[in-house]
Amino acid sequence: SQLAEENSWALSVHEGESVTVNCSYKTSITALQWYRQKSGKGPAQLILIRSNEREKRNGRLRATLDTSSQSSSLSITATRCEDTAVYFCATDASGYNKLTFGKGTVLLVSP
C-alpha cells in the first residue's frame, strides 16, 4: 500500500486560475514536502511543512497539513503555463530525510 498518495492523477486549469493538489499519507510523520518535477528534470522541492505546522507559504504556493486526518494540500494561485509539471508529496517518517513519494499529480496549465 502507498504510504503517501496524491488524490488526483491529473488536473487541468487555465492560466490565472487557482488549483489545489491533495495528498494523503498513512504513517506518523515528522515532515511533509511538496516537490515539482518538470519533464526531463529531477524533482525540485517547493515547500517543507513540519508536523507541528499547519500552514506554510512560498510565494504563490500555500501548503497545509492536517495530522489528524493525515492529509496535506498544495494550492497554487494565479497559475502560469510554466507551472505545468508533476506535483508530488513526500513524507519523512524517520526525520532522517528518507523520503516516501506519492505517484504524483500531473498539472496542466493552458493559456
Place this chain on the structure above:
Amino acid sequence: GPKVLQIPSHQIIDMGQMVTLNCDPVSNHLYFYWYKQILGQQMEFLVNFYNGKVMEKSKLFKDQFSVERPDGSYFTLKIQPTALEDSAVYFCASSFLDNQDTQYFGPGTRLLVL
C-alpha cells in the same frame, strides 16, 4: 539554485553486465541519496550515505547494488550484475543536513537493461 549533476543521462546495457551511475552532488553537502523510479510508478528510496558509510537502505537495495564516494569525487551507484528489473530512472540527491533538510535532486539517469 544548487545543482546536482548525473552522468550519464542514459545508459543501455545487456543483462548481467555491470553499470556505474555517477552523481556530482552539491559541493558542500554531506548527505547523499539514491532513488529509483520505474516508469509509471512513484519514486522509491534506495539508500542514503554519509561520511563514507551507508546509513540506511531499503529492501530495493539488493546485494548487487553498492555505493561509494571515493575521496570526495562522484557519488556512485554500482549494479553488478544487472537484471531486467533494474531498468528505471535513478535519481541522485544531496543535502547539507539529514534532519528534514532540503534534498536537491539531479536530472536522473535512465537505465535500460536488455
